[in-house]
Amino acid sequence: ELKVEQNPLFLSMQEGKNYTIYCNYSTTSDRLYWYRQDPGKSLESLFVLLSNGAVKQEGRLMASLDTKARLSTLHITAAVHDLSATYFCAVSRDSNYQLIWGAGTKLIIKP
Amino acid sequence: EAQVTQNPRYLITVTGKKLTVTCSQNMNHEYMSWYRQDPGLGLRQIYYSMNVEVTDKGDVPEGYKVSRKEKRNFPLILESPSPNQTSLYFCASSLMSLPLWEQYFGPGTRLTVT
Numbered sequence: 001e002l003k004v005e006q007n008p009l010f011l012s013m014q015e016g017k018n019y020t021i022y023c024n025y026s027t028t029s030d031r032l033y034w035y036r037q038d039p040g041k042s043l044e045s046l047f048v049l050l051s052n053g054a055v056k057q058e059g060r061l062m063a064s065l066d067t068k069a070r071l072s073t074l075h076i077t078a079a080v081h082d083l084s085a086t087y088f089c090a091v092s093r094d095s096n097y098q099l100i101w102g103a104g105t106k107l108i109i110k111p
Numbered sequence: 112e113a114q115v116t117q118n119p120r121y122l123i124t125v126t127g128k129k130l131t132v133t134c135s136q137n138m139n140h141e142y143m144s145w146y147r148q149d150p151g152l153g154l155r156q157i158y159y160s161m162n163v164e165v166t167d168k169g170d171v172p173e174g175y176k177v178s179r180k181e182k183r184n185f186p187l188i189l190e191s192p193s194p195n196q197t198s199l200y201f202c203a204s205s206l207m208s209l210p211l212w213e214q215y216f217g218p219g220t221r222l223t224v225t
Contacts, residue, residue, distance in 0.1 A: 043216045
């Protein structure tokens with residue numbers, strides 16, 4: 001059974017600091033997604049990672065994938081208040097059109 | 112504008128009163144899906160559809176029904192809602208083309224069953 005675990009589930013940090021959110025999954029998978037959700041809003045796609053060693057960056061966010069370790073990380077550089085949101089990772093089962101989601105990491109960045 | 116729409120956005124109902132939440136997309140996507148979101152549990156898939164008249168169960172299908180008679184619409188039906196179905200519901204759609212397969216989400220429907 002495919003399971004996805006995110007750590008931490010809650011993170012409060014100061015502006016200007018760096019931090020990393022971790023996403024572990026239990027079995028092999030073809031692709032890994034990162035989504036962002038603002039309070040009371042829908043989900044917005046951030047990154048899709050398709051292969052081992054894949055790295056994607058947008059602004060202060062950088063996502064990477066290690067398929068051998070079954071681990072993805074979302075790194076935040078010099079955090080700003082606007083990045084406060086809940087971040088979800090989700091993993092697709094091999095050759096299957098289903099997504100299994102992590103519980104989400106609620107990130108609060110204090111000015 | 113490419114979008115996924117859901118109606119209603121908010122609904123309060125009573126136990127046992129049948130209801131339907133509509134979902135429509137204008138992107139000609141083959142794949143559509145329903146999720147529920149509960150605090151601390153992330154999103155859990157209820158049902159999905161890979162094309163017209165093709166639907167399948169997700170992880171938590173009990174108490175729900177769906178139909179896919181047209182490509183653009185994928186309604187979620189609760190025949191006899193119960194309080195444990197109080198949740199935030201999202202509809203999503205995507206093309207079927209791998210390997211990317213990126214889903215686009217509707218705005219959500221907050222359902223309260225009393």
